[in-house]
Amino acid sequence: MNLVLATGFGFWNPIVFILTLMLLMIVSYLIWRQGEENQGEGIQGNAFFSGDLLMDKGVQAQNLYWGFTSALREYYDWMIKQHTGIINDYVAWFIALTAALLLLVVAL
Protein backbone atom coordinates (compact mmCIF):
# COMPACT_ATOMS: atom_id res chain seq x y z
CA MET A 1 0.00 0.00 0.00
CA ASN A 2 1.16 3.50 -0.82
CA LEU A 3 1.71 5.48 2.38
CA VAL A 4 2.72 8.81 0.86
CA LEU A 5 -0.04 11.10 -0.33
CA ALA A 6 1.22 13.52 -2.97
CA THR A 7 -0.92 16.64 -2.57
CA GLY A 8 0.33 18.32 -5.73
CA PHE A 9 2.67 20.75 -4.01
CA GLY A 10 3.96 18.65 -1.15
CA PHE A 11 3.32 15.31 0.47
CA TRP A 12 1.76 13.80 3.56
CA ASN A 13 2.99 10.65 5.25
CA PRO A 14 0.95 9.72 8.34
CA ILE A 15 3.43 7.06 9.46
CA VAL A 16 6.27 9.61 9.68
CA PHE A 17 3.94 11.88 11.66
CA ILE A 18 3.00 9.09 14.10
CA LEU A 19 6.64 8.05 14.59
CA THR A 20 7.61 11.69 15.25
CA LEU A 21 4.72 12.06 17.67
CA MET A 22 5.74 8.91 19.52
CA LEU A 23 9.34 10.13 19.72
CA LEU A 24 8.18 13.45 21.16
CA MET A 25 5.98 11.66 23.70
CA ILE A 26 8.88 9.48 24.80
CA VAL A 27 11.13 12.55 25.20
CA SER A 28 8.35 14.33 27.14
CA TYR A 29 7.94 11.31 29.39
CA LEU A 30 11.68 11.16 30.07
CA ILE A 31 11.71 14.87 31.01
CA TRP A 32 8.62 14.37 33.21
CA ARG A 33 10.35 11.49 35.01
CA GLN A 34 13.16 13.81 36.09
CA GLY A 35 10.73 15.69 38.38
CA GLU A 36 10.18 15.09 42.11
CA GLU A 37 7.42 12.60 42.87
CA ASN A 38 5.67 14.42 45.70
CA GLN A 39 6.00 17.96 44.36
CA GLY A 40 2.66 19.76 44.44
CA GLU A 41 0.91 17.68 47.09
CA GLY A 42 -0.96 19.77 49.64
CA ILE A 43 -0.23 23.10 47.97
CA GLN A 44 -3.08 23.19 45.48
CA GLY A 45 -5.55 26.01 45.96
CA ASN A 46 -9.26 26.08 45.33
CA ALA A 47 -10.55 26.35 41.78
CA PHE A 48 -12.07 29.74 40.99
CA PHE A 49 -14.46 30.72 38.21
CA SER A 50 -14.70 34.45 37.37
CA GLY A 51 -13.56 35.36 40.87
CA ASP A 52 -16.02 33.04 42.63
CA LEU A 53 -15.28 29.69 44.17
CA LEU A 54 -16.18 26.99 41.66
CA MET A 55 -19.58 25.57 42.51
CA ASP A 56 -20.39 21.86 42.52
CA LYS A 57 -21.83 21.94 39.04
CA GLY A 58 -18.48 23.06 37.62
CA VAL A 59 -17.87 25.09 34.49
CA GLN A 60 -20.77 24.51 32.14
CA ALA A 61 -20.84 24.41 28.35
CA GLN A 62 -22.49 27.84 28.16
CA ASN A 63 -19.61 29.36 30.14
CA LEU A 64 -16.91 28.29 27.71
CA TYR A 65 -15.53 30.83 25.21
CA TRP A 66 -17.37 33.60 27.02
CA GLY A 67 -14.70 36.11 25.98
CA PHE A 68 -14.92 35.14 22.31
CA THR A 69 -18.70 35.33 22.12
CA SER A 70 -18.75 38.55 24.14
CA ALA A 71 -16.26 40.17 21.76
CA LEU A 72 -18.46 39.15 18.82
CA ARG A 73 -21.69 40.10 20.57
CA GLU A 74 -23.00 42.24 17.68
CA TYR A 75 -22.36 39.47 15.16
CA TYR A 76 -24.04 36.87 17.36
CA ASP A 77 -27.01 39.14 18.15
CA TRP A 78 -27.58 39.64 14.42
CA MET A 79 -27.08 35.97 13.61
CA ILE A 80 -29.47 34.73 16.31
CA LYS A 81 -32.03 37.28 15.11
CA GLN A 82 -31.84 35.82 11.58
CA HIS A 83 -32.34 32.25 12.83
CA THR A 84 -35.94 32.84 13.77
CA GLY A 85 -37.11 29.25 13.53
CA ILE A 86 -40.02 30.42 11.35
CA ILE A 87 -40.49 28.42 8.17
CA ASN A 88 -41.53 31.49 6.15
CA ASP A 89 -38.09 32.98 6.82
CA TYR A 90 -36.36 29.76 5.78
CA VAL A 91 -38.18 29.82 2.43
CA ALA A 92 -37.45 33.55 2.08
CA TRP A 93 -33.71 32.92 2.48
CA PHE A 94 -33.91 30.17 -0.12
CA ILE A 95 -35.67 32.50 -2.56
CA ALA A 96 -33.03 35.15 -1.83
CA LEU A 97 -30.30 32.61 -2.63
CA THR A 98 -31.98 31.65 -5.91
CA ALA A 99 -32.47 35.30 -6.86
CA ALA A 100 -28.83 36.13 -6.08
CA LEU A 101 -27.63 33.17 -8.15
CA LEU A 102 -29.89 34.17 -11.04
CA LEU A 103 -28.47 37.69 -10.96
CA LEU A 104 -24.88 36.46 -10.78
CA VAL A 105 -25.08 33.74 -13.42
CA VAL A 106 -27.76 34.89 -15.84
CA ALA A 107 -27.80 38.67 -15.62
CA LEU A 108 -24.05 39.32 -15.36
Add this chain to the structure above:
Amino acid sequence: MINSEHTAIMLIAVPLLGAFTTAVFGRVSSSLRNIWVLAILASTELLAVLLGVNVLEKGINVYALGASFPTLTSPEGFPVRIILEVDAMNALISLIACTITLIVVVYCLGFMRESRVLDKAYTLILLLLTGMLGLTLTGDLFNLFVFFEVVSISSAALIAFYVHRGQSLEAAFKYMVISATGALILLFAVAIIYSQYNLLSMAALAASIKYTFLDEVALVLLISAFLLKAGSVPAHMWKPDAYGEAPAPVAVMLLTSALVSLYVLFRITYTVFNPVTPTIGWTLALLGVLSIFLGVSMALIQTKLNRLIAYSAIAEIGFILLGVGSSLTQSPHTSKVGFNALSGGLFHILNDVLDLGLLFLAAGAIYYLTRENNMNRLGGLGKTHPVLGVFFLIGLLAVSGLPPFNGFASKLMIYESVYFFNPLFAIIGILGSILMAAVYVKAFYSVFLGVFPPQELGQIPKSMLAAMGVLALLILVIGLYPATVIKYLITPAADALINPGDYIGGVL
Protein backbone atom coordinates in the same frame (compact mmCIF):
# COMPACT_ATOMS: atom_id res chain seq x y z
CA MET B 1 -24.30 -15.36 -9.10
CA ILE B 2 -25.92 -12.06 -10.04
CA ASN B 3 -25.65 -11.10 -13.68
CA SER B 4 -23.51 -7.95 -13.61
CA GLU B 5 -25.74 -6.34 -16.28
CA HIS B 6 -28.57 -6.07 -13.76
CA THR B 7 -26.56 -4.93 -10.73
CA ALA B 8 -27.52 -1.26 -11.05
CA ILE B 9 -31.29 -1.85 -11.05
CA MET B 10 -30.97 -4.52 -8.34
CA LEU B 11 -29.24 -1.95 -6.15
CA ILE B 12 -32.44 0.13 -6.19
CA ALA B 13 -34.90 -2.77 -6.29
CA VAL B 14 -33.52 -4.76 -3.33
CA PRO B 15 -33.91 -2.05 -0.64
CA LEU B 16 -37.30 -1.12 -2.14
CA LEU B 17 -38.42 -4.74 -1.80
CA GLY B 18 -36.99 -4.77 1.72
CA ALA B 19 -38.89 -1.62 2.64
CA PHE B 20 -42.29 -3.09 1.80
CA THR B 21 -41.68 -6.57 3.19
CA THR B 22 -40.17 -5.51 6.52
CA ALA B 23 -43.57 -4.88 8.08
CA VAL B 24 -44.70 -8.38 7.06
CA PHE B 25 -41.72 -9.97 8.81
CA GLY B 26 -42.32 -7.67 11.77
CA ARG B 27 -45.77 -9.20 12.21
CA VAL B 28 -44.13 -12.62 12.66
CA SER B 29 -41.34 -11.70 15.05
CA SER B 30 -39.04 -8.79 15.80
CA SER B 31 -35.93 -11.00 15.57
CA LEU B 32 -36.93 -12.25 12.13
CA ARG B 33 -37.57 -8.66 11.03
CA ASN B 34 -34.13 -7.57 12.25
CA ILE B 35 -32.44 -10.45 10.44
CA TRP B 36 -34.42 -9.65 7.28
CA VAL B 37 -33.45 -5.95 7.32
CA LEU B 38 -29.79 -6.80 7.94
CA ALA B 39 -29.87 -9.40 5.13
CA ILE B 40 -31.38 -6.83 2.74
CA LEU B 41 -28.74 -4.25 3.66
CA ALA B 42 -25.89 -6.78 3.44
CA SER B 43 -27.15 -7.75 -0.05
CA THR B 44 -27.33 -4.08 -1.04
CA GLU B 45 -23.80 -3.54 0.23
CA LEU B 46 -22.59 -6.54 -1.75
CA LEU B 47 -24.33 -5.21 -4.89
CA ALA B 48 -22.73 -1.79 -4.39
CA VAL B 49 -19.28 -3.43 -4.12
CA LEU B 50 -19.94 -5.58 -7.20
CA LEU B 51 -21.12 -2.56 -9.16
CA GLY B 52 -18.04 -0.57 -8.13
CA VAL B 53 -15.66 -3.37 -9.11
CA ASN B 54 -17.52 -3.83 -12.39
CA VAL B 55 -17.27 -0.12 -13.20
CA LEU B 56 -13.56 0.04 -12.33
CA GLU B 57 -12.83 -3.02 -14.50
CA LYS B 58 -15.13 -2.48 -17.48
CA GLY B 59 -15.98 1.22 -17.48
CA ILE B 60 -19.41 2.87 -17.42
CA ASN B 61 -22.33 0.57 -16.62
CA VAL B 62 -25.60 1.46 -18.35
CA TYR B 63 -29.03 -0.05 -17.71
CA ALA B 64 -32.04 0.90 -19.83
CA LEU B 65 -35.31 0.04 -18.10
CA GLY B 66 -37.85 -1.76 -20.25
CA ALA B 67 -35.39 -2.46 -23.07
CA SER B 68 -35.05 -5.93 -24.60
CA PHE B 69 -31.45 -5.88 -23.39
CA PRO B 70 -30.01 -3.52 -20.75
CA THR B 71 -27.64 -1.57 -22.98
CA LEU B 72 -30.24 -0.70 -25.62
CA THR B 73 -30.40 2.95 -24.56
CA SER B 74 -31.29 4.72 -27.78
CA PRO B 75 -33.78 2.84 -29.96
CA GLU B 76 -33.74 4.53 -33.37
CA GLY B 77 -31.03 6.86 -32.09
CA PHE B 78 -33.25 8.68 -29.60
CA PRO B 79 -32.78 8.11 -25.83
CA VAL B 80 -36.36 7.93 -24.55
CA ARG B 81 -36.01 5.19 -21.97
CA ILE B 82 -35.35 5.60 -18.26
CA ILE B 83 -31.65 4.96 -17.90
CA LEU B 84 -29.39 4.19 -14.98
CA GLU B 85 -25.83 5.20 -15.75
CA VAL B 86 -23.05 4.32 -13.34
CA ASP B 87 -19.47 5.52 -13.50
CA ALA B 88 -16.81 5.54 -10.77
CA MET B 89 -18.29 8.71 -9.25
CA ASN B 90 -21.80 7.48 -8.56
CA ALA B 91 -20.51 3.96 -7.77
CA LEU B 92 -18.49 5.54 -4.93
CA ILE B 93 -21.48 7.53 -3.63
CA SER B 94 -23.77 4.48 -3.74
CA LEU B 95 -21.16 2.46 -1.82
CA ILE B 96 -20.99 5.18 0.84
CA ALA B 97 -24.80 5.33 1.12
CA CYS B 98 -25.13 1.53 1.46
CA THR B 99 -22.31 1.26 4.02
CA ILE B 100 -23.64 4.06 6.21
CA THR B 101 -27.19 2.65 6.12
CA LEU B 102 -25.94 -0.78 7.18
CA ILE B 103 -23.99 0.76 10.08
CA VAL B 104 -27.01 2.88 11.08
CA VAL B 105 -29.32 -0.15 11.18
CA VAL B 106 -26.84 -2.14 13.30
CA TYR B 107 -26.80 0.85 15.68
CA CYS B 108 -30.61 0.97 15.70
CA LEU B 109 -30.76 -2.65 16.93
CA GLY B 110 -29.63 -1.37 20.31
CA PHE B 111 -30.68 2.28 20.21
CA MET B 112 -34.30 1.67 19.25
CA ARG B 113 -34.82 -1.79 20.71
CA GLU B 114 -37.58 -0.59 23.04
CA SER B 115 -39.41 1.27 20.32
CA ARG B 116 -42.79 -0.07 19.24
CA VAL B 117 -42.61 1.47 15.78
CA LEU B 118 -39.43 -0.20 14.57
CA ASP B 119 -41.23 -1.82 11.60
CA LYS B 120 -42.10 1.63 10.31
CA ALA B 121 -38.65 3.06 11.13
CA TYR B 122 -36.85 0.30 9.20
CA THR B 123 -39.29 0.65 6.29
CA LEU B 124 -38.58 4.38 6.12
CA ILE B 125 -34.80 3.89 6.44
CA LEU B 126 -34.87 1.41 3.54
CA LEU B 127 -37.05 3.79 1.50
CA LEU B 128 -34.62 6.60 2.22
CA LEU B 129 -31.78 4.39 1.01
CA THR B 130 -33.79 3.58 -2.13
CA GLY B 131 -34.29 7.29 -2.74
CA MET B 132 -30.59 8.06 -2.24
CA LEU B 133 -29.50 5.24 -4.54
CA GLY B 134 -32.04 6.35 -7.16
CA LEU B 135 -30.76 9.93 -7.00
CA THR B 136 -27.22 8.63 -7.35
CA LEU B 137 -27.65 6.11 -10.15
CA THR B 138 -30.27 7.67 -12.39
CA GLY B 139 -29.30 9.13 -15.71
CA ASP B 140 -32.69 10.75 -16.16
CA LEU B 141 -33.69 14.23 -14.98
CA PHE B 142 -37.32 13.44 -14.24
CA ASN B 143 -36.34 10.44 -12.16
CA LEU B 144 -34.06 12.77 -10.27
CA PHE B 145 -37.20 14.64 -9.21
CA VAL B 146 -39.02 11.40 -8.32
CA PHE B 147 -36.19 10.12 -6.10
CA PHE B 148 -35.76 13.61 -4.61
CA GLU B 149 -39.36 13.28 -3.42
CA VAL B 150 -38.81 9.73 -2.11
CA VAL B 151 -35.87 11.02 -0.03
CA SER B 152 -37.89 14.01 1.22
CA ILE B 153 -40.97 12.07 2.29
CA SER B 154 -39.09 9.26 4.03
CA SER B 155 -36.74 11.75 5.74
CA ALA B 156 -39.62 13.91 7.01
CA ALA B 157 -41.36 10.88 8.49
CA LEU B 158 -38.12 9.76 10.17
CA ILE B 159 -37.48 13.23 11.64
CA ALA B 160 -40.89 12.91 13.33
CA PHE B 161 -39.83 9.60 14.94
CA TYR B 162 -40.34 11.00 18.46
CA VAL B 163 -43.93 11.71 17.53
CA HIS B 164 -44.93 12.60 21.11
CA ARG B 165 -42.59 15.61 21.05
CA GLY B 166 -43.93 18.82 19.56
CA GLN B 167 -40.47 19.98 18.47
CA SER B 168 -39.92 16.82 16.41
CA LEU B 169 -43.20 17.30 14.57
CA GLU B 170 -42.36 20.95 13.97
CA ALA B 171 -38.91 20.03 12.61
CA ALA B 172 -40.48 17.42 10.31
CA PHE B 173 -43.04 19.95 9.09
CA LYS B 174 -40.33 22.50 8.35
CA TYR B 175 -38.28 19.89 6.51
CA MET B 176 -41.32 18.89 4.46
CA VAL B 177 -42.09 22.49 3.44
CA ILE B 178 -38.46 23.20 2.57
CA SER B 179 -38.14 19.95 0.60
CA ALA B 180 -41.40 20.57 -1.26
CA THR B 181 -40.16 24.04 -2.21
CA GLY B 182 -36.89 22.56 -3.46
CA ALA B 183 -38.75 19.85 -5.37
CA LEU B 184 -40.97 22.41 -7.10
CA ILE B 185 -37.94 24.44 -8.15
CA LEU B 186 -36.31 21.24 -9.41
CA LEU B 187 -39.44 20.28 -11.37
CA PHE B 188 -39.61 23.76 -12.88
CA ALA B 189 -35.98 23.46 -14.02
CA VAL B 190 -36.69 20.03 -15.58
CA ALA B 191 -39.73 21.51 -17.38
CA ILE B 192 -37.62 24.37 -18.79
CA ILE B 193 -35.04 21.91 -20.11
CA TYR B 194 -37.63 19.50 -21.52
CA SER B 195 -39.49 22.31 -23.26
CA GLN B 196 -36.33 23.19 -25.17
CA TYR B 197 -34.77 19.85 -26.01
CA ASN B 198 -37.55 17.22 -25.66
CA LEU B 199 -34.99 15.30 -23.64
CA LEU B 200 -34.67 14.08 -20.07
CA SER B 201 -31.62 11.84 -20.43
CA MET B 202 -28.72 13.57 -18.71
CA ALA B 203 -26.17 12.17 -21.16
CA ALA B 204 -28.20 13.23 -24.21
CA LEU B 205 -28.70 16.68 -22.68
CA ALA B 206 -24.98 17.02 -22.01
CA ALA B 207 -24.40 16.42 -25.73
CA SER B 208 -27.11 18.88 -26.81
CA ILE B 209 -26.94 21.73 -24.34
CA LYS B 210 -26.59 25.15 -26.02
CA TYR B 211 -26.23 27.46 -22.99
CA THR B 212 -29.20 29.59 -23.90
CA PHE B 213 -30.70 32.08 -21.46
CA LEU B 214 -33.27 29.47 -20.39
CA ASP B 215 -30.54 26.85 -19.93
CA GLU B 216 -28.78 29.15 -17.52
CA VAL B 217 -32.02 29.78 -15.63
CA ALA B 218 -32.57 26.01 -15.37
CA LEU B 219 -28.99 25.50 -14.21
CA VAL B 220 -29.39 28.07 -11.43
CA LEU B 221 -32.69 26.52 -10.32
CA LEU B 222 -31.12 23.05 -10.20
CA ILE B 223 -28.13 24.34 -8.22
CA SER B 224 -30.43 26.17 -5.77
CA ALA B 225 -32.59 23.10 -5.21
CA PHE B 226 -29.64 20.86 -4.41
CA LEU B 227 -27.87 23.50 -2.31
CA LEU B 228 -31.07 23.68 -0.27
CA LYS B 229 -31.12 19.92 0.15
CA ALA B 230 -27.43 19.89 1.07
CA GLY B 231 -27.97 22.66 3.62
CA SER B 232 -25.59 25.30 2.33
CA VAL B 233 -25.75 28.85 3.69
CA PRO B 234 -28.15 30.71 3.47
CA ALA B 235 -30.53 27.79 2.90
CA HIS B 236 -29.19 25.94 5.93
CA MET B 237 -31.68 26.89 8.62
CA TRP B 238 -33.74 23.70 8.45
CA LYS B 239 -30.68 21.63 9.28
CA PRO B 240 -30.20 22.28 13.02
CA ASP B 241 -33.96 21.81 13.51
CA ALA B 242 -34.06 18.51 11.63
CA TYR B 243 -30.77 17.05 12.88
CA GLY B 244 -31.40 18.30 16.39
CA GLU B 245 -34.84 16.74 16.77
CA ALA B 246 -34.34 13.49 14.83
CA PRO B 247 -32.91 10.41 16.58
CA ALA B 248 -29.13 10.20 16.15
CA PRO B 249 -29.14 7.38 13.55
CA VAL B 250 -31.72 9.30 11.50
CA ALA B 251 -29.47 12.38 11.65
CA VAL B 252 -26.69 10.25 10.10
CA MET B 253 -29.06 9.21 7.30
CA LEU B 254 -30.03 12.86 6.72
CA LEU B 255 -26.35 13.77 6.59
CA THR B 256 -25.78 11.05 3.97
CA SER B 257 -28.72 12.31 1.90
CA ALA B 258 -27.24 15.84 2.03
CA LEU B 259 -23.98 14.48 0.62
CA VAL B 260 -25.89 12.60 -2.10
CA SER B 261 -27.50 15.95 -3.01
CA LEU B 262 -24.04 17.45 -3.35
CA TYR B 263 -23.10 14.61 -5.70
CA VAL B 264 -26.11 15.44 -7.91
CA LEU B 265 -25.10 19.10 -7.86
CA PHE B 266 -21.60 18.18 -9.04
CA ARG B 267 -22.99 15.82 -11.71
CA ILE B 268 -25.14 18.65 -13.08
CA THR B 269 -22.34 21.23 -13.08
CA TYR B 270 -19.60 18.93 -14.35
CA THR B 271 -21.45 16.60 -16.72
CA VAL B 272 -24.80 17.98 -17.89
CA PHE B 273 -23.79 21.65 -18.16
CA ASN B 274 -20.11 21.12 -18.83
CA PRO B 275 -18.33 23.47 -19.02
CA VAL B 276 -20.15 25.81 -16.63
CA THR B 277 -19.01 29.40 -16.40
CA PRO B 278 -16.32 30.19 -13.77
CA THR B 279 -18.97 32.35 -12.07
CA ILE B 280 -20.64 29.14 -10.86
CA GLY B 281 -17.32 27.97 -9.39
CA TRP B 282 -16.74 31.30 -7.66
CA THR B 283 -20.28 31.30 -6.31
CA LEU B 284 -20.01 27.76 -4.92
CA ALA B 285 -16.62 28.55 -3.34
CA LEU B 286 -18.03 31.72 -1.78
CA LEU B 287 -21.05 29.83 -0.42
CA GLY B 288 -18.58 27.25 0.91
CA VAL B 289 -16.60 29.89 2.80
CA LEU B 290 -19.79 31.44 4.19
CA SER B 291 -21.02 27.98 5.27
CA ILE B 292 -17.72 27.26 7.02
CA PHE B 293 -17.71 30.54 8.92
CA LEU B 294 -21.39 30.56 9.84
CA GLY B 295 -21.43 26.85 10.68
CA VAL B 296 -18.54 26.91 13.13
CA SER B 297 -19.39 30.27 14.68
CA MET B 298 -22.98 29.20 15.37
CA ALA B 299 -21.84 25.77 16.60
CA LEU B 300 -19.69 27.52 19.19
CA ILE B 301 -22.69 28.98 21.04
CA GLN B 302 -24.90 25.88 21.04
CA THR B 303 -25.67 24.11 24.28
CA LYS B 304 -27.54 21.16 22.75
CA LEU B 305 -25.13 18.55 21.43
CA ASN B 306 -27.15 17.52 18.35
CA ARG B 307 -27.61 21.11 17.24
CA LEU B 308 -23.89 21.73 17.74
CA ILE B 309 -23.04 18.80 15.46
CA ALA B 310 -25.69 19.98 12.97
CA TYR B 311 -24.06 23.41 12.68
CA SER B 312 -20.65 21.80 12.27
CA ALA B 313 -22.20 19.68 9.48
CA ILE B 314 -23.08 22.94 7.69
CA ALA B 315 -19.41 23.96 7.97
CA GLU B 316 -18.28 20.60 6.62
CA ILE B 317 -20.58 20.99 3.60
CA GLY B 318 -18.80 24.32 3.17
CA PHE B 319 -15.39 22.61 2.88
CA ILE B 320 -16.70 20.36 0.11
CA LEU B 321 -18.25 23.30 -1.76
CA LEU B 322 -15.03 25.28 -1.36
CA GLY B 323 -12.93 22.48 -2.88
CA VAL B 324 -15.24 21.65 -5.75
CA GLY B 325 -16.18 25.31 -6.40
CA SER B 326 -12.48 26.20 -6.67
CA SER B 327 -11.91 23.33 -9.09
CA LEU B 328 -14.73 24.61 -11.34
CA THR B 329 -12.81 27.88 -11.81
CA GLN B 330 -9.54 26.09 -12.60
CA SER B 331 -10.43 23.68 -15.43
CA PRO B 332 -9.52 20.39 -13.73
CA HIS B 333 -8.95 18.68 -17.13
CA THR B 334 -5.73 20.56 -17.61
CA SER B 335 -4.89 22.10 -14.25
CA LYS B 336 -3.36 19.99 -11.47
CA VAL B 337 -4.59 22.58 -8.95
CA GLY B 338 -8.14 22.18 -10.18
CA PHE B 339 -7.95 18.39 -10.16
CA ASN B 340 -6.53 18.34 -6.61
CA ALA B 341 -9.24 20.73 -5.41
CA LEU B 342 -11.89 18.45 -6.91
CA SER B 343 -10.25 15.31 -5.47
CA GLY B 344 -9.99 16.99 -2.05
CA GLY B 345 -13.67 17.95 -2.19
CA LEU B 346 -14.77 14.44 -3.19
CA PHE B 347 -12.47 12.85 -0.58
CA HIS B 348 -14.05 15.12 2.01
CA ILE B 349 -17.51 13.75 1.15
CA LEU B 350 -16.31 10.33 2.33
CA ASN B 351 -14.50 11.71 5.38
CA ASP B 352 -17.35 14.00 6.34
CA VAL B 353 -19.94 11.23 6.50
CA LEU B 354 -17.62 9.03 8.59
CA ASP B 355 -16.49 11.76 11.04
CA LEU B 356 -19.84 13.43 11.59
CA GLY B 357 -21.57 10.05 11.48
CA LEU B 358 -19.42 8.87 14.38
CA LEU B 359 -20.10 12.07 16.32
CA PHE B 360 -23.86 11.80 15.77
CA LEU B 361 -23.86 8.16 16.86
CA ALA B 362 -21.79 9.05 19.94
CA ALA B 363 -24.28 11.85 20.70
CA GLY B 364 -27.05 9.27 20.35
CA ALA B 365 -25.28 6.98 22.84
CA ILE B 366 -24.98 9.89 25.27
CA TYR B 367 -28.73 10.52 24.93
CA TYR B 368 -29.41 6.79 25.33
CA LEU B 369 -27.52 6.77 28.64
CA THR B 370 -28.67 10.05 30.13
CA ARG B 371 -31.89 11.02 28.24
CA GLU B 372 -30.22 14.40 28.07
CA ASN B 373 -29.03 16.47 25.11
CA ASN B 374 -28.20 19.72 26.89
CA MET B 375 -24.46 19.93 27.53
CA ASN B 376 -25.03 22.21 30.56
CA ARG B 377 -26.57 19.23 32.34
CA LEU B 378 -23.99 16.65 31.27
CA GLY B 379 -20.51 15.81 32.52
CA GLY B 380 -18.14 13.16 33.77
CA LEU B 381 -19.13 10.49 31.23
CA GLY B 382 -15.45 9.88 30.47
CA LYS B 383 -15.09 8.21 33.87
CA THR B 384 -18.09 5.92 33.50
CA HIS B 385 -17.92 5.24 29.74
CA PRO B 386 -14.31 5.66 28.57
CA VAL B 387 -14.87 3.73 25.31
CA LEU B 388 -17.59 6.17 24.29
CA GLY B 389 -15.18 8.99 25.19
CA VAL B 390 -12.52 7.50 22.90
CA PHE B 391 -15.03 7.23 20.02
CA PHE B 392 -16.08 10.85 20.51
CA LEU B 393 -12.44 11.92 20.68
CA ILE B 394 -11.63 10.14 17.40
CA GLY B 395 -14.60 11.84 15.74
CA LEU B 396 -13.60 15.20 17.24
CA LEU B 397 -10.00 15.00 16.03
CA ALA B 398 -11.03 13.74 12.59
CA VAL B 399 -13.71 16.36 11.94
CA SER B 400 -11.37 19.13 13.10
CA GLY B 401 -8.87 18.03 10.46
CA LEU B 402 -6.10 17.12 12.87
CA PRO B 403 -3.37 14.70 11.74
CA PRO B 404 -3.16 11.76 11.38
CA PHE B 405 -6.92 11.34 10.99
CA ASN B 406 -8.79 11.16 7.69
CA GLY B 407 -10.16 14.72 7.79
CA PHE B 408 -6.64 16.10 7.72
CA ALA B 409 -5.71 14.54 4.36
CA SER B 410 -8.78 15.85 2.52
CA LYS B 411 -8.58 19.29 4.12
CA LEU B 412 -4.87 19.51 3.28
CA MET B 413 -5.68 18.88 -0.39
CA ILE B 414 -8.45 21.49 -0.28
CA TYR B 415 -6.32 24.14 1.48
CA GLU B 416 -3.35 23.72 -0.84
CA SER B 417 -5.42 23.95 -4.01
CA VAL B 418 -7.71 26.71 -2.78
CA TYR B 419 -4.66 28.76 -1.75
CA PHE B 420 -3.68 28.98 -5.42
CA PHE B 421 -7.24 29.92 -6.34
CA ASN B 422 -7.74 32.49 -3.59
CA PRO B 423 -5.44 32.68 -0.52
CA LEU B 424 -8.10 34.46 1.54
CA PHE B 425 -10.56 31.57 1.08
CA ALA B 426 -7.85 29.10 2.15
CA ILE B 427 -7.09 31.15 5.28
CA ILE B 428 -10.79 31.33 6.21
CA GLY B 429 -10.97 27.55 5.70
CA ILE B 430 -8.02 26.95 8.04
CA LEU B 431 -9.49 29.32 10.64
CA GLY B 432 -12.75 27.41 10.31
CA SER B 433 -10.94 24.16 11.11
CA ILE B 434 -9.31 25.72 14.18
CA LEU B 435 -12.70 26.98 15.39
CA MET B 436 -14.13 23.53 14.69
CA ALA B 437 -11.56 22.04 17.06
CA ALA B 438 -12.57 24.66 19.66
CA VAL B 439 -16.25 23.75 19.21
CA TYR B 440 -15.62 20.06 19.84
CA VAL B 441 -13.20 20.67 22.70
CA LYS B 442 -16.11 22.45 24.39
CA ALA B 443 -18.41 19.51 23.64
CA PHE B 444 -15.88 16.95 24.87
CA TYR B 445 -15.15 18.92 28.02
CA SER B 446 -18.82 19.43 28.84
CA VAL B 447 -19.88 15.83 28.29
CA PHE B 448 -16.93 13.66 29.22
CA LEU B 449 -14.91 15.71 31.73
CA GLY B 450 -16.03 17.78 34.67
CA VAL B 451 -18.44 16.88 37.42
CA PHE B 452 -19.71 13.31 37.65
CA PRO B 453 -23.41 12.94 36.81
CA PRO B 454 -25.51 12.18 39.90
CA GLN B 455 -27.75 9.52 38.35
CA GLU B 456 -26.90 5.86 37.86
CA LEU B 457 -26.13 5.18 34.18
CA GLY B 458 -26.70 1.95 32.30
CA GLN B 459 -24.53 0.30 29.69
CA ILE B 460 -24.38 0.96 25.96
CA PRO B 461 -25.69 -2.01 23.92
CA LYS B 462 -23.04 -3.94 22.00
CA SER B 463 -24.63 -3.22 18.61
CA MET B 464 -24.27 0.53 19.22
CA LEU B 465 -20.64 0.11 20.24
CA ALA B 466 -20.01 -2.09 17.19
CA ALA B 467 -21.49 0.50 14.82
CA MET B 468 -19.40 3.29 16.33
CA GLY B 469 -16.35 0.99 16.36
CA VAL B 470 -16.64 0.32 12.62
CA LEU B 471 -16.83 4.05 11.87
CA ALA B 472 -13.86 4.77 14.16
CA LEU B 473 -11.88 1.98 12.49
CA LEU B 474 -12.66 3.34 9.01
CA ILE B 475 -11.55 6.81 10.14
CA LEU B 476 -8.24 5.43 11.43
CA VAL B 477 -7.57 3.25 8.38
CA ILE B 478 -8.36 6.04 5.91
CA GLY B 479 -6.24 8.39 8.03
CA LEU B 480 -3.29 6.01 7.80
CA TYR B 481 -3.71 5.14 4.12
CA PRO B 482 -5.13 8.25 2.41
CA ALA B 483 -2.99 7.71 -0.69
CA THR B 484 -4.51 4.26 -1.28
CA VAL B 485 -8.05 5.61 -0.92
CA ILE B 486 -7.24 8.47 -3.29
CA LYS B 487 -5.75 6.09 -5.84
CA TYR B 488 -8.52 3.47 -5.90
CA LEU B 489 -11.64 5.44 -5.03
CA ILE B 490 -11.24 9.21 -5.38
CA THR B 491 -9.12 9.64 -8.52
CA PRO B 492 -11.36 7.36 -10.67
CA ALA B 493 -14.39 9.28 -9.35
CA ALA B 494 -12.83 12.67 -10.13
CA ASP B 495 -11.77 11.43 -13.58
CA ALA B 496 -15.31 10.25 -14.28
CA LEU B 497 -16.72 13.61 -13.24
CA ILE B 498 -14.43 15.75 -15.39
CA ASN B 499 -14.82 13.62 -18.52
CA PRO B 500 -18.43 14.10 -19.65
CA GLY B 501 -17.54 12.53 -23.00
CA ASP B 502 -17.45 9.08 -21.39
CA TYR B 503 -20.80 9.67 -19.69
CA ILE B 504 -22.36 10.83 -22.97
CA GLY B 505 -20.79 7.92 -24.86
CA GLY B 506 -22.37 5.46 -22.44
CA VAL B 507 -25.84 6.33 -23.78
CA LEU B 508 -25.43 7.77 -27.29
